[in-house]
Amino acid sequence: MAGKIIADTIETGAGADISTSYVVNGSAKAWVNFTQISTQTVRDSFNISSITDVSSGRTFPISYTSNMSDGNYVGSLYQNAVTGTGYINFDNQYVGGFGSKTTSSFGERSYGSSGDIDSNAVELIIQGDLA
Amino acid sequence: MQTPSFKGTHLWDRLCWAKENLEAYQSDYRVVYEDSIDECAKILVPDPNWMACALQGGILPPVWVYHELAKDEAQPDFKKHTRGYLLHETEPVGAMTEEEAIEYLIMKDCPQSVWQDWDSGNRPKMVICRKEQLPQTREWRNAWRISSEIAA
Numbered sequence: 142m143a144g145k146i147i148a149d150t151i152e153t154g155a156g157a158d159i160s161t162s163y164v165v166n167g168s169a170k171a172w173v174n175f176t177q178i179s180t181q182t183v184r185d186s187f188n189i190s191s192i193t194d195v196s197s198g199r200t201f202p203i204s205y206t207s208n209m210s211d212g213n214y215v216g217s218l219y220q221n222a223v224t225g226t227g228y229i230n231f232d233n234q235y236v237g238g239f240g241s242k243t244t245s246s247f248g249e250r251s252y253g254s255s256g257d258i259d260s261n262a263v264e265l266i267i268q269g270d271l272a
Numbered sequence: 273m274q275t276p277s278f279k280g281t282h283l284w285d286r287l288c289w290a291k292e293n294l295e296a297y298q299s300d301y302r303v304v305y306e307d308s309i310d311e312c313a314k315i316l317v318p319d320p321n322w323m324a325c326a327l328q329g330g331i332l333p334p335v336w337v338y339h340e341l342a343k344d345e346a347q348p349d350f351k352k353h354t355r356g357y358l359l360h361e362t363e364p365v366g367a368m369t370e371e372e373a374i375e376y377l378i379m380k381d382c383p384q385s386v387w388q389d390w391d392s393g394n395r396p397k398m399v400i401c402r403k404e405q406l407p408q409t410r411e412w413r414n415a416w417r418i419s420s421e422i423a424a
Contacts, residue, residue, distance in 0.1 A: 170284070173319075179410065180302065180403045183319045188287055190322040191381045194315040196414045204381040206322055206332070207283040207359060208341055211352035244345055244353060245338065246381075259410060271284055272341065272356030 170214070171205055171267040177251060177259035178224055188267075198222075198257035201241060201248030207271055212242045214269020220260040222253030230261070239265070244272060275330030283359045286331045287321075294328055296320035301374050302406060304418055305386045305398040313416045315406065318377055326376065329367025333359050335379045374400060395420070 152158035171188035175181060181194040190206045220237035223230050237260075238250030247267075251260040273293060278286050303316040325331040337358045344355060368376060378387050382398070390398040399418055407416070 179408070180406055181315070181317050182298070183317065183321075185296065186319050186321050187291055188284065189319045191319050191377055192317050193381070194317065196312055197410060202381065206287060206319075206325070208338075208353065208356065210356065245342065259413075270352075271282075272353035272359060 166270070167268070169266050169268055170207075170209065170271055172265060173203060174262075174264050175200070176261050177263060178261050195248075196257070198251040198253075198259055199248070200250075200263070202243075202246030203249060203265070204246040205244075208244045209267075210270040210272045211244060214242065214267060216242075216247065216268070217266045218249060219262065219264045220249065220251040221262040222251050222258050222260050224259075224261050226262045232258075237263075273328075275328055278330055279363050280361055283333065286364070287325070290325045290328065290331055291321060294321075294324040297323040297327060299323050299370060299374070300402050300404070301370065301400060302403050303374065303378055303382065303398065303400050304406070305382055305390075306418060307383050307386050307397070312414050313418050316377065316381060318374065322377075323370070323373060326368045326373035327370065330364050332365055332376075333362045334365050335376050337362050338380050339384075 148161055150158045150160055151164065173183060173186040173189045175183045175192055177198060177200060181192060181200060183189065183192060188206050190204045192200050192203045195201050216239050218237055218239040221230055222232040222235065232253040235252045235254060237252055239247065241248040249263060249265060251258055251263060276289065298320045299318045301318065304313050305316070306313050340355065340358055341353060344350060344353060386397050390396060396418060
């Protein structure tokens with residue numbers, strides 16, 4: 142592959158340096174932005190092969206293209222539990238679910254004041270170790 | 273655009289290349305399946321960036337690699353993958369048509385119990401359709417089943 146750079150450390154102009162392992166291990170390994178409204182659709186993503194519409198407000202599995210090493214990775218989830226996508230459109234005094242983690246997939250549940258509900262904005266970031 | 277020679281390149285690096293160089297492709301295909309009689313139908317939606325990789329070729333590993341990793345994870349003493357190299361060092365598969373990509377995705381992301389004998393019971397457990405064939409509203413979503421109309 143052209144343009145390959147091999148380096149153990151990265152140094153700033155001020156002389157501060159960090160190991161490249163900080164960068165590699167700290168990078169998000171997958172992310173996805175999708176809607177559960179109508180036919181669920183992925184707007185954009187990285188390292189995701191498919192999502193599966195299970196029922197209202199529930200998407201499982203959300204599958205990786207490049208598997209994680211184990212199921213102990215972490216994720217950050219935002220789901221707005223309403224049909225809008227603006228910053229004023231949310232019903233998230235209730236917390237959505239993120240779990241059922243395996244090395245190949247995970248699940249997401251959108252929950253609002255009326256129970257399981259399709260969200261127009263489901264946004265997830267995954268960090269951890271790749272297989 | 274020609275895919276670089278990726279054999280031996282970490283799959284994640286290949287996906288980085290694809291993200292930078294390929295245009296995402298939104299497929300209209302959906303896979304509707306039922307893996308439990310007690311649950312409503314599930315709908316698999318292909319990811320547009322993954323679909324671009326499948327159509328391009330030379331990026332994704334063969335599907336059997338995922339099955340091997342799934343076998344490893346199913347072991348009772350599984351802690352973490354030790355054969356991740358299968359993802360990165362196995363010769364990538366070539367370009368697929370959209371239909372071939374959906375078949376690959378079914379074997380990768382649907383339960384094997386569904387696609388191995390999808391048509392051996394009284395009614396099909398799985399249907400590949402266009403998204404326009406699905407109900408346009410989400411009414412009664414939690415009770416959706418595969419209809420005989422769409423199965424035909």
